[in-house]
Amino acid sequence: MDSSVTATHAHLAERAYHIRRNALLMGEVQGQGYVGQALDIADVLAVAYFHAMDYRPDDPEWDGRDRFLLSNGHYAIALYAALIEAGIVPQEELETYGSDDSRLPMSGMASYTPGMEMSGGSLGQGLTIAVGHALGLKRKGSKSFVYTLFSDGELDEGAVWEALMSAAHWQLDNMIAIVDINNQQADGPSSQVMAFEPLVDKMEAFGWFTQRIDGNDLAAVIRAFDAAREHPGRQPRMIIADTRMGCGVPFLEAREKNHFIRVDAHEWQLALEALDAGRTA
Amino acid sequence: MAARPRSARRREDRMSTAAAQKPKLKTSAMIASIAAEGQRTKSAPFGHALVELAGARPDVIGMTADLGKYTDLHLFAKAYPERYYQMGMAEQLLMGAAAGLAKEGALPFATTYAVFASRRAYDFIHQTIAEDDLNVKIVCALPGLTTGYGPSHQATEDLALFRAMPNMTVIDPCDALEIEQAVPAIAAHKGPVYMRLLRGNVPLLLDEYDYKFELGKAKLLRDGRDVLVISSGIMTMRALEVAQALADDRVDVGVLHVPTIKPLDIATILREAGRSGRLVVVAENHTTIGGLGEAVATALLSAGVTPPFRQIALPDAFLDAGALPTLHERYGISTEAMAKTIKGWLG
Numbered sequence A: 001m002d003s004s005v006t007a008t009h010a011h012l013a014e015r016a017y018h019i020r021r022n023a024l025l026m027g028e029v030q031g032q033g034y035v036g037q038a039l040d041i042a043d044v045l046a047v048a049y050f051h052a053m054d055y056r057p058d059d060p061e062w063d064g065r066d067r068f069l070l071s072n073g074h075y076a077i078a079l080y081a082a083l084i085e086a087g088i089v090p091q092e093e094l095e096t097y098g099s100d101d102s103r104l105p106m107s108g109m110a111s112y113t114p115g116m117e118m119s120g121g122s123l124g125q126g127l128t129i130a131v132g133h134a135l136g137l138k139r140k141g142s143k144s145f146v147y148t149l150f151s152d153g154e155l156d157e158g159a160v161w162e163a164l165m166s167a168a169h170w171q172l173d174n175m176i177a178i179v180d181i182n183n184q185q186a187d188g189p190s191s192q193v194m195a196f197e198p199l200v201d202k203m204e205a206f207g208w209f210t211q212r213i214d215g216n217d218l219a220a221v222i223r224a225f226d227a228a229r230e231h232p233g234r235q236p237r238m239i240i241a242d243t244r245m246g247c248g249v250p251f252l253e254a255r256e257k258n259h260f261i262r263v264d265a266h267e268w269q270l271a272l273e274a275l276d277a278g279r280t281a
Numbered sequence B: 001m002a003a004r005p006r007s008a009r010r011r012e013d014r015m016s017t018a019a020a021q022k023p024k025l026k027t028s029a030m031i032a033s034i035a036a037e038g039q040r041t042k043s044a045p046f047g048h049a050l051v052e053l054a055g056a057r058p059d060v061i062g063m064t065a066d067l068g069k070y071t072d073l074h075l076f077a078k079a080y081p082e083r084y085y086q087m088g089m090a091e092q093l094l095m096g097a098a099a100g101l102a103k104e105g106a107l108p109f110a111t112t113y114a115v116f117a118s119r120r121a122y123d124f125i126h127q128t129i130a131e132d133d134l135n136v137k138i139v140c141a142l143p144g145l146t147t148g149y150g151p152s153h154q155a156t157e158d159l160a161l162f163r164a165m166p167n168m169t170v171i172d173p174c175d176a177l178e179i180e181q182a183v184p185a186i187a188a189h190k191g192p193v194y195m196r197l198l199r200g201n202v203p204l205l206l207d208e209y210d211y212k213f214e215l216g217k218a219k220l221l222r223d224g225r226d227v228l229v230i231s232s233g234i235m236t237m238r239a240l241e242v243a244q245a246l247a248d249d250r251v252d253v254g255v256l257h258v259p260t261i262k263p264l265d266i267a268t269i270l271r272e273a274g275r276s277g278r279l280v281v282v283a284e285n286h287t288t289i290g291g292l293g294e295a296v297a298t299a300l301l302s303a304g305v306t307p308p309f310r311q312i313a314l315p316d317a318f319l320d321a322g323a324l325p326t327l328h329e330r331y332g333i334s335t336e337a338m339a340k341t342i343k344g345w346l347g
Helices: A003-030 A035-052 A073-085 A091-096 A126-139 A152-156 A158-169 A199-205 A218-230 A267-280 B006-019 B045-056 B074-079 B091-103 B114-120 B122-130 B158-163 B176-188 B234-247 B266-273 B292-302 B324-330 B335-346
Strands: A067-070 A146-151 A175-181 A209-214 A237-242 B041-043 B060-064 B084-086 B107-113 B137-141 B169-171 B193-197 B201-203 B219-222 B227-231 B253-257 B260-262 B279-287 B309-314
Touching: A003 A035, A003 A073, A003 A091, A003 A218, A003 A267, A035 A073, A035 A146, A035 A175, A035 A218, A035 A237, A067 A073, A067 A126, A073 A091, A073 A146, A126 A146, A126 A158, A126 A175, A126 B091, A126 B122, A146 A152, A152 A175, A158 B091, A175 A218, A199 A209, A199 A237, A209 A218, A218 A237, B041 B045, B041 B176, B045 B060, B045 B074, B045 B176, B060 B091, B074 B084, B091 B107, B091 B114, B091 B122, B107 B114, B114 B122, B114 B137, B114 B158, B114 B193, B158 B169, B158 B193, B158 B260, B158 B279, B169 B176, B176 B193, B176 B201, B219 B234, B219 B266, B227 B234, B227 B266, B227 B292, B227 B335, B234 B253, B234 B279, B234 B335, B253 B266, B260 B292, B266 B292, B279 B292, B279 B335, B292 B309, B309 B335, B324 B335
Parallel strands: A067 A146, A146 A175, A175 A237, A209 A237, B060 B084, B060 B107, B107 B137, B137 B193, B169 B193, B227 B253, B227 B279, B279 B309
Antiparallel strands: B041 B201, B169 B260, B219 B253
16 A cells, blocks of 8 residues: 555544444443444445545535435444544534434434434335435536445345336436445344345346445445446446444454344443454554 | 135125126226216316426426326426436335435425325335425325225325324315416425325316315305315315205205315314304215314314214225226215215204
8 A cells, every 4th residue: 555545544444443432432321222233334434424425514414515325224323423523413412322302313313413314214215315315416416426325134125126226227326325234134144034145246237336345344445435436337336345243342243143232231341442452453 | 604705705795786786887997087077177287287387496396106197297297308207116216216306405296196105105205205394295196086996096095194194284186276276385385295186187166166275274165054064175076066966955055175184274174063053074085084084073072063973985995996986876975975875864
């Protein structure tokens, strides 16, 4: 790597660390939460918010911003962690996560949180909304991108495929979608709940410019986002990110995999220490 | 008696019912007008009104899920091809994409059949449009029992479903004039709207009543001492015909038209229903459950207004396929059936 690439990498690694740390702190507030997912997607969010996307922290509704749609609403803890790191949500609100009257509810909603573009949670809806945003931005002559994060479990939903087909039909080259393949959904491993492979072939057959990467390899994530933005074809862009739940906290990553990763009360502090150890390593 | 398969039992029931009724009519084409022969009509009032509105409002766009021709949206597509989005036969995508376009400042009119919006796309409307209070107008053909194609196409519970959805405004227009007037009115209203649509050659009658649609307002079209019919949609047309027919029998029927099902014009309903001595009949092209009838009943009881109360509505059942005139007679929402029912109640 040349020095500028190394500097970018180091900067984003630090951002990813803070996103993971914020997520663990929020998990500790509630005593639970989707921290396994937050830890797995932190590298993608770091690259999205601190390398790829254009936005104004003090004006989250600035019309020139790139849109980021969180389809998998239960990943809100991860997005809040990124929005805090981005300065869109104040750091002190972290302690309100999931509490009464908080702007940071357990499942993400557009009407609650600055920087939250959609109300996710009813899984499989994000890409359909993204198609509308992408069409609307084209109507306005905007150069903004619409990013959508969704999960492998959402591939079970038919509307996802309606949206995938229409994005190619409308040549929505301003759409960038990231599917998080952590292979866990509510009832077990996603590939066993409903087989979704070969996913690259499916996405390409649906007309998307498709990349498959290790979503916890920061250099690979950076390259994928750059390639997605710069791809010359008039196609929507898909990043299939294979990730590891609990990534960054070795004892959580090693724990038996589940939709929820169990974290006992005394373990939050240990998790933060393990994260810190990885940062200095 | 040994149990028989439900489907076989039902088929036999139908055959014996049908045999009793002659002559047999043919199922009219799904796209056929609900207008009676010789009735004054206007062609495609929604399509023409939307084209006119779009001339004044550049934010208006049209979207459909493979039913542009069957919701009169093809007129808009022809006039404004660059503002028209064919989303394919994908109602969930239609609603989600309408939400995204509304977020980007467009004013989407999204069309499909009422069954598909209310049943298939309900959660998408609920979560992507209504929860965020977005400015999307959902305009749907074949409301209630306006097709003989059977339950797959008969939206007999759409009003109940959309009444139950927070933030949603619900409109059930009566005729071509009302549809024309409602289009700019719902566009001017900020927030999600569900409007039932009559398409093709649509009956025209409210021009004779010096009528003006106002969002959220019920209008007394005709006063009467003996009966007050409270109705919406095509049942207002029927109620006016019933009033005329019963006038010959010296029964005086008033008609209160309630095109906005939600929010309900409770003040006007209480005022009219509270006038003593009249039988109140709520008539609607919808199941007895959850529509205008129950909305009016709740409003009356909550206010302690308790006139004699009856409901003319479709049964809580999967309705038969067949010719519309046959079905309207069978389920009591034809003019003749309705007049007979009301006379029976008066004794």
